[in-house]
Structures are given as C-alpha cells and as structure tokens.
Amino acid sequence: MTSVTDPPQGSFRLSMLLNDTRYRSYTFQFIALVLLIAFMAYLGVNLVRNLAAAGLNISFSFLSDPAGYDINQRPIEYDSQSSHLRAAMVGILNTLIVAFLACVTATIFGVIAGVLRLSSNWVVRKLMSVYVEIFRNIPVLIWIIIIFSIMTVAMPAPRAFRGDNATSSMLFDSFAFTNRGVYAPAPVIDGAMGWIVIAVFIASIVGIFAYRRFATKKLYDTGQLLPTLWPSVAMFFVPTILVYFILGRPITLDYPSLQGFNFQGGLHLRGSLIALWFALAIYTGAFIAENVRAGIQAISKGQTEAAASLGLRPGRIMNLVVLPQALRVIIPPLISQYLNITKNSSLAIAVGYMDVTSTLGGITLNQTGRAIEAILLLMLFYLTISLLISGIMNVYNNSVKLKER
Amino acid sequence: MSDNNSVAFVRTETLPQLPPPASQAGAVKWARENLFSSIPSGILTLVSLYVIYLLVAFVGPWIANGVWNTDSLAECREVLDGTTGACFSVISERWNQLLFGFSYPVEHYWRPGLAFILLFIAAAPVMFFDLPRKLLIFTGLYPFIAFWLIWGGTIFTPLFALAGIMVGYLVYSRYVKDSFAMGFFGGVIAAFIAWYIGGFIVGAIAPEEPFLEAVQSRNMGGFMLNMILGVTCVSLSVPLGIVLALGRQSDMPIIKWICVCFIEFIRGVPLITLLFVANVVLAYFLPPGTTFDLILRVIIMITMFSSAYIAEVIRGGLAALPKGQYEAADSLGLDYAQAMRLIILPQALKISIPGIVNIAVGLFKDTTLVSVISMFDVVGMIRGPILSSTDWNGVYWELFMAASVLFFVVCYGISQYSQWLERRLATDHR
Numbered sequence: 001m002t003s004v005t006d007p008p009q010g011s012f013r014l015s016m017l018l019n020d021t022r023y024r025s026y027t028f029q030f031i032a033l034v035l036l037i038a039f040m041a042y043l044g045v046n047l048v049r050n051l052a053a054a055g056l057n058i059s060f061s062f063l064s065d066p067a068g069y070d071i072n073q074r075p076i077e078y079d080s081q082s083s084h085l086r087a088a089m090v091g092i093l094n095t096l097i098v099a100f101l102a103c104v105t106a107t108i109f110g111v112i113a114g115v116l117r118l119s120s121n122w123v124v125r126k127l128m129s130v131y132v133e134i135f136r137n138i139p140v141l142i143w144i145i146i147i148f149s150i151m152t153v154a155m156p157a158p159r160a161f162r163g164d165n166a167t168s169s170m171l172f173d174s175f176a177f178t179n180r181g182v183y184a185p186a187p188v189i190d191g192a193m194g195w196i197v198i199a200v201f202i203a204s205i206v207g208i209f210a211y212r213r214f215a216t217k218k219l220y221d222t223g224q225l226l227p228t229l230w231p232s233v234a235m236f237f238v239p240t241i242l243v244y245f246i247l248g249r250p251i252t253l254d255y256p257s258l259q260g261f262n263f264q265g266g267l268h269l270r271g272s273l274i275a276l277w278f279a280l281a282i283y284t285g286a287f288i289a290e291n292v293r294a295g296i297q298a299i300s301k302g303q304t305e306a307a308a309s310l311g312l313r314p315g316r317i318m319n320l321v322v323l324p325q326a327l328r329v330i331i332p333p334l335i336s337q338y339l340n341i342t343k344n345s346s347l348a349i350a351v352g353y354m355d356v357t358s359t360l361g362g363i364t365l366n367q368t369g370r371a372i373e374a375i376l377l378l379m380l381f382y383l384t385i386s387l388l389i390s391g392i393m394n395v396y397n398n399s400v401k402l403k404e405r
Numbered sequence: 406m407s408d409n410n411s412v413a414f415v416r417t418e419t420l421p422q423l424p425p426p427a428s429q430a431g432a433v434k435w436a437r438e439n440l441f442s443s444i445p446s447g448i449l450t451l452v453s454l455y456v457i458y459l460l461v462a463f464v465g466p467w468i469a470n471g472v473w474n475t476d477s478l479a480e481c482r483e484v485l486d487g488t489t490g491a492c493f494s495v496i497s498e499r500w501n502q503l504l505f506g507f508s509y510p511v512e513h514y515w516r517p518g519l520a521f522i523l524l525f526i527a528a529a530p531v532m533f534f535d536l537p538r539k540l541l542i543f544t545g546l547y548p549f550i551a552f553w554l555i556w557g558g559t560i561f562t563p564l565f566a567l568a569g570i571m572v573g574y575l576v577y578s579r580y581v582k583d584s585f586a587m588g589f590f591g592g593v594i595a596a597f598i599a600w601y602i603g604g605f606i607v608g609a610i611a612p613e614e615p616f617l618e619a620v621q622s623r624n625m626g627g628f629m630l631n632m633i634l635g636v637t638c639v640s641l642s643v644p645l646g647i648v649l650a651l652g653r654q655s656d657m658p659i660i661k662w663i664c665v666c667f668i669e670f671i672r673g674v675p676l677i678t679l680l681f682v683a684n685v686v687l688a689y690f691l692p693p694g695t696t697f698d699l700i701l702r703v704i705i706m707i708t709m710f711s712s713a714y715i716a717e718v719i720r721g722g723l724a725a726l727p728k729g730q731y732e733a734a735d736s737l738g739l740d741y742a743q744a745m746r747l748i749i750l751p752q753a754l755k756i757s758i759p760g761i762v763n764i765a766v767g768l769f770k771d772t773t774l775v776s777v778i779s780m781f782d783v784v785g786m787i788r789g790p791i792l793s794s795t796d797w798n799g800v801y802w803e804l805f806m807a808a809s810v811l812f813f814v815v816c817y818g819i820s821q822y823s824q825w826l827e828r829r830l831a832t833d834h835r
Contacts, residue, residue, distance in 0.1 A: 139770035
C-alpha cells in the first residue's frame, strides 16, 4: 500500500473537530466527560446543600454505636449492646448462609428437573414442564410469602405436640414442624476428640479425590483400569466410623424436646429462613432446569452416536463425552443463577429474615437515619460479591474455552 | 403324514390385512413406549401418577367446594360448615382492589380498563409484522393517550408533550442529512425548548374542570401499578439498553468505561437497594424543595436497572454478528450511524429478541418488589389492606392464588409469544 488516501492538510481548522474522523472521537469523548462531570457536580452540590439544610453530614461513626436491637438468628456472638457494624456482620453471615443453602438446593432441584425434562417418560416429562413453567412465571416474592405463610399459618403450634392425645407428632422423634419454625437434631462436637473425627472425615474425602486422580493417571499411563466405586465408598465410610467408635463417640446429636410452651435444644430453623431458602431454591431451580436442558440439548446427536460406535457403554458416553461438553454450556448461566440467588436473598426483608438488607438497610437505617451511608455500604457489599463471583466465572470461562486457532 | 399332501393348496386371493397386534398399536403401544419402557421408567411413572393424585386429592375438593359470594371470612366459614373449601369470595369481593388499588376512584375504573384494552391495539403492530404499518401511528400516540386516561387532568399536558416530540423530530429530519449527531442533538434540544415553553402555556390555559378528573399518583395500586411499571420501564429501557450496548462496544475509551461502570454497577446490586435509593436517598440529590412522585422515582430506578440487563443481552447480539457485516457496512461507505441503523442493529436485535423478552418477563415479575417500599401493588394490596381488614383476616391461599394466576397468565403469554417469534424470525434454513 503506497497510496495515501487522505493526505494531511497541514493547517488545522475548527470544523475538523466535528467532521474529521481523526479528531471527532476526541470531541465526543470530551463532550461526554464534561457532561458527566457537570452531572456529578450538580448531584454533589445538591447533596451538600440538602445535607446542610437538614443539619446532617456524611459520617460512618454510627457503625460503632450500640445497635440496640435484637437479631433472632445469630451465627456469631451478638446482643443488643453490640455495635451496628456487628449487626451488619451478622446480617452478612445470614445472607451468605441462606444464599449457600439455596444455591445447593436449587442446583439439586434444577439438575433433576432438567434431566427429567428430557426423559423418554411422558408423564415425568410433562410434570417437569409444569413445574418449570409454574415456578418461572410467578414472581419469587409471591413464592417467598406463600411458603412463609405455610410455615407460620398451616403448621401446628408447639402446644399441639403436648399431652397424651397430641394432635401432632414429631417426625422420627427428632424433627418438629411448628409454626415457630422447624426443630431438628443438632450435632454436638465434644472437644478435641470430635474435631479429630471431623478432620479424619475431611481427610478421607481428600483421599477419595486423590485416589481417583491416581486411578485416571494409571489408566492413561498403563491402560490398567483400577476399580474406583468400591474403594471410594469404603474410604468414605470406614476410617470415619472407625475413629468415631475408637474415640468413644465424641459427636452426639442434641434432640429437640418439648419443654413448657416451646421446644428446647436442637437446631432451630426459623420459618423465615425456610421460606427464603425453599422459595429461592424452587424458583431458581426452575431456571437452572432450563439451563441444564439447553446444555444437554446443545450437544449434537453425532457426539453420542460417535461414542456409541466406538463401543462405549451408555454410562461412559454420558460421563466421558456428553457431560464434559454440556458442562461448558451449563456452568456460566449456572453461576449467574447463583448470583441471582444472592441478590434475591435481599427479599428477606419481606418475611423478616435478618439478612444484611434487613439489618443494615432496614433497622440500622431507620434507627440512625443514615440512609446514604447505610445504602452505600449495602450496595458495596452486594457489588463485592457480584464482582467476586463474576471474576471466578471469567477465570472458569477462559479455562474451558475451546482452543480453536 | 404324507397322505394330506395329495391336494395342492394355492391361495388365489389376497388375505385381508390384519390389525397390528394389540401390544403394537394404540394406547397400549404408546403406554409401553412412553410410560413403561423400562423398570425404572415404570417406577417413575407410578411415582409421578401418585404425586399427581395427591395434588388433585388435596387441591381438587378445596377448589370445587369454593364459595364465591359471601361478604366476610366468618360468613364463608359458616357456609362451608367445616368441609374443605376455598373462600374465593374474597377475590370476587375485592377484585377491584386487587386490580386498581384501594384509592383509585371507583367511577373512573373504566379509564385504566380502556387504557389496558388499547394497549393490545398499540402493541399489536409491534408484535405482529403482518399488520398494516399505519397502525404504528397509534402505537406512537398510545403513551400520551394512556397517560391521559390513567392520570386524567387537562388534555393539554400530553398534547404539548407530543408537540415537543414532533418539534424535535422535525428538527432531527431537517439536520440528519448533514450529520446524524447534529440532527440528534438538535432534535433533543428543540424538544426540550418546546416542552419548556409548553409548560407555561399549559399552566395558563388549563381549564379548572378538566374533562377527565385528575387522579394522584399515590392512588395508583393493584395489578394496574404492576402493569404501569412493567410496560413503561420495558419500553423505556430498550432504547436506553441499545445506547448502553453500543457505548460498551465503542472504540472511544471514555465513553466505553462510563458504560461499563454503569452496567456492572447496576447488575451488581439487587433491585431492592435501588428501590431504597428511589425511596429515601434520591431526594438528597435533587435541588432542595423539589418533590416528585414516588412512582416516577421508581420508574427511573427500574428503567436504569433493566436497561443494564438489556444492554448486556444486546451486546451479546452485537458480538454474535460476524465481523464481515461490520466490514461490509464500512465498504459500502456508510458512516457509523447509518451502518448501525441499517445493517448491524436490525440483525443484532433479531438475535437478542429472546433475551430481551426474558428480561422483560423478569422485570415484570420484579415490579412486585415495590411492595417492600410500601407501594400498594397487587402483593402490597394483599399483604396490606386486604389481609389486615377485619372481614378477610386470615385468607391467604385464595389471595396468593389470584395474584399468581394474574402473573402467570401475563408471563406465560409473553414467553409463548417469544417462542413463536423466534420460530418466525428463524431465517436460517434448518
């Protein structure tokens, strides 16, 4: 290319700022920047004037003041004399708890429903489409409130469990479904011995993965196929149970029991937690089911047929050919569903579950009147979680991206 | 044995065709293939049939015995007399409140009703391409008509708003031949000037007794509020989303980063926090003394929220276009605005339609969140005035079922339309 189409004109004219492609983008960006700064300055000036008029200032010192309200679900030490910051931390932990529980449950529901929607069985297929369509098309807030109403209105009161002719009874003598929540047995870890059992359990799970990796490597290196199923099962149960009995059963279950007007002991799952957990799980599960179905359908039939013609058995076709390809399609939307669960868990405020929106954005905001600071912190928390998760997703996407050219 | 062979037997006529064996035809074959093809499948069938039976046995009598015309829960329980049955009378008695909220004037219910019917006429030419294009004129006029019908007041307000847009369009079409940017910005500025002048004129000539009585925004409620928020925010956020998506794809770093920050920020926070902003924080950022409607503030926030999501969907559509399309547009000598308008966007938007519809459905469901900031949409109505009234204290399932049915009908309808549109727009021959 020797010819120059647009030789420079030497002198610079003002109209070139708008008409010359070399300068036009700078003009536009300059205008955009000026407009943005002007807009921000306008908001800032208004804010300063409004705050001055109301006699307020921006300060985060309220975080260290005593909160003065109670939180019914406390994963960490907290009482009404603790600071607002502590209350926010409790809220954050409660958000993470319900989000984690809902993510796990939604994945289970979604995978089951998504696979069954492709089943050859007509009744099952239709039943699953009905599930998906019903739950996808009704707002999650309505589901949360419906399940909360079931938990608080339709469940028996604790006194229905009392007496010889009690109208309600406990499931397996260990689970009580009452209108104050669900009472379940709680594991009690008895000192260092108990932690040893847990450590052994974790170690054996790590061991299972190590063994499976070893078996795969051996298969690729020598072609020798080691059994994986039975050793895995054995490693899962045997060491833990052995240690458990050798150390003299250091982990016991604390069963809930009816004392006075209420149940005591055990694990108390409040109606609000259960409502939020299950509503988010079934609602998001319907979306995950669609993702799973789309992922499996995205694998062309030729892949399955090619694997079958190589002589692979159906189970191995699924494990070695279809799933690795389908997961690449399924996992990115799956992670963004997890993100949605975390964000939707802020609906806790509708049923009084004390997550970070209810503590920091609800009671703390109302008590201190620090609306700007509280909402800023709240947004910052959710933003951090979102960016963290989407960062992980980007890393994953890059690692599974097809390396074509 | 060989004695019988003396007479040769030759069949001369064709045998009539026999029906296939019973196991290979009709319902039995279908059931064998679709219900009991293997043992696990058979077990699954039985389990699902049992689940369906449980559901029907549980819900069936409740619906069948439903009572539709009593005035309170106590009366309804009396009629039911201990049998299982639903008190649907709460729905028939409070139906208007579920639809319109509790403070919209009763004698004006026909106005939002008419606006709702006209919505279908306005949406039809957008949704179905075979309809005559002239109907789009009505679509363009619809926002003003609907505003006038629902809010009432003097007709000059929507008229002058429309006039402002027309002035803007005239200026745009006069200057767009020179440069798109000149036409666009000129049009926007002209429209604002027209609105500014129109504001004074409306204030001067507005009649004391307008033809349609004005209704305050705070009187809006019920499912109507969900519809207003959903329709307004979706239609506003599509153009905004296109602008944001183009900005994010832009070569200009400052504009690109403004768009990226906006989109990622909005997508990173829950809608509830944005509604909190609309409710309590936004007032701090406005000039002292200005007060404007909570509905308007909520519309601004929800529009920002959904435009960020729509922008991401459209960005996906833009990214899915082959690079050759951009190069072809360049080689035809089209400038940026022309290339986008004539070549890139029509294709990119077509790809993104299913995604946009998904966002629209999600947004419509999310409008229920306004009940958290104490607006009385359909969920707010149920949890607030209806459940706390002495007549209907304790009716949960019937009311939530009514709300669910309302949402299900709309959302399922939209998603079915989207699937139809996808098949319709599929121009690749597969």
